Amino acid sequence: MRNRKILLTGAAGQIGQILTRELAKRYGSQNVIATDISGNPGFPCAFEKLDVLDRERMEKLVSENGITDLYHLAAILSATGEKNPQKAWDINMRGTLNALEVARVTDVERLFFPSSIAVFGIEIDREKAPQHAPLIPHSVYGISKAAGENWCNYYFEKYGLDVRSIRYPGVIGYESPPGGGTTDYAVDIFYKAVEEGHYACFLNANARLPMIYMDDAIRATIELMEAPSEKISIRTSYNLQGMSFTPAELFEEIKKFIPEVTIEYQPDYRQDIADSWPGRLDDQAAKADWGWKREFDISKLTETMYRGIKSLQQQTT
Numbered sequence: 001m002r003n004r005k006i007l008l009t010g011a012a013g014q015i016g017q018i019l020t021r022e023l024a025k026r027y028g029s030q031n032v033i034a035t036d037i038s039g040n041p042g043f044p045c046a047f048e049k050l051d052v053l054d055r056e057r058m059e060k061l062v063s064e065n066g067i068t069d070l071y072h073l074a075a076i077l078s079a080t081g082e083k084n085p086q087k088a089w090d091i092n093m094r095g096t097l098n099a100l101e102v103a104r105v106t107d108v109e110r111l112f113f114p115s116s117i118a119v120f121g122i123e124i125d126r127e128k129a130p131q132h133a134p135l136i137p138h139s140v141y142g143i144s145k146a147a148g149e150n151w152c153n154y155y156f157e158k159y160g161l162d163v164r165s166i167r168y169p170g171v172i173g174y175e176s177p178p179g180g181g182t183t184d185y186a187v188d189i190f191y192k193a194v195e196e197g198h199y200a201c202f203l204n205a206n207a208r209l210p211m212i213y214m215d216d217a218i219r220a221t222i223e224l225m226e227a228p229s230e231k232i233s234i235r236t237s238y239n240l241q242g243m244s245f246t247p248a249e250l251f252e253e254i255k256k257f258i259p260e261v262t263i264e265y266q267p268d269y270r271q272d273i274a275d276s277w278p279g280r281l282d283d284q285a286a287k288a289d290w291g292w293k294r295e296f297d298i299s300k301l302t303e304t305m306y307r308g309i310k311s312l313q314q315q316t317t
């Protein structure tokens with residue numbers, strides 16, 4: 001394999017900020033270009049403004065910089081997408097097709113496409129969503145991710161493009177703010193618990209959803225992208241399971257660190273989205289093909305989030 005030259009779209013988001021830093025550390029900051037439609041949050045590598053709807057500019061940046069690995073992260077997430085479905089469809093779908101086409105006509109060797117648990121919907125086993133399941137999503141975000149996965153598979157089969165993808169569960173971390181997803185409560189609750197001692201949760205107490213700590217999500221992404229091509233048997237998207245919990249269970253864990261914290265439940269439209277998602281995923285294929293193994297469970301996650309937010313607070317006071 002040649003030396004890697006990496007470009008990320010949507011790099012200023014919750015996952016992109018952390019992934020960019022990790023890739024810059026691993027491959028050298030001179031080999032990584034972060035792009036986003038919004039501003040540079042202080043990357044240790046080059047940054048370019050890029051709207052993923054501008055295919056010409058995407059192609060120019062990729063070809064002029066000899067990009068080998070394209071991480072296409074830019075998207076409108078589930079909760080935000082429901083407020084403007086046409087816009088979400090346009091950015092998620094046209095952006096993904098632009099990334100696939102740019103990869104096809106340039107020297108890109110590997111493309112990463114992040115999918116989501118939002119691809120699932122009615123007709124799935126909510127106890128443990130299988131790898132191969134009917135995808136009848138409830139949200140425009142889920143529809144766009146399900147279509148995106150199938151486009152990835154199409155580009156692999158038709159053009160031999162080495163596309164790799166993960167269905168991320170809700171990603172939880174404290175170093176970058178979440179971008180408008182249904183699982184954002186599991187980040188917000190920590191900030192509100194530490195700063196105000198109270199949280200008004202927009203999901204029901206018993207809304208069980210699959211989640212993953214940021215470090216595990218980033219490690220999975222890099223492990224998948226570094227795996228030999230012959231190990232990748234799934235070209236739509238791999239299920240990935242970190243841990244599963246309800247808001248009530250997470251609250252009990254947080255109480256171990258902040259005993260006086262209180263919670264109330266005020267489910268809104270995001271509960272409808274959560275109702276259509278599985279509580280857990282079967283990630284046997286990711287384990288068997290490229291050795292996926294989670295490191296964070298709910299207790300390690302809670303302790304890490306609590307200590308991380310506390311230390312950020314101390315730095316700013």
Ligand SMILES: NC(=O)c1ccc[n+]([C@@H]2O[C@H](COP(=O)([O-])OP(=O)(O)OC[C@H]3O[C@@H](n4cnc5c(N)ncnc54)[C@H](O)[C@@H]3O)[C@@H](O)[C@H]2O)c1
Nearest residue numbers: 010012013014015037051052074075114116168170171179
């Ligand atoms: N965070 C999660 O829990 C989660 C779960 C499943 C899948 N994903 C997927 O992972 C990827 C990254 O997610 P995230 O949480 O970092 O999202 P985010 O919303 O925090 O970041 C998305 C980024 O895309 C950028 N963007 C939006 N429109 C753009 C455009 N037209 N051109 C260029 N950039 C644009 C935004 O400015 C933002 O910085 C997304 O594709 C998302 O669907 C995330």
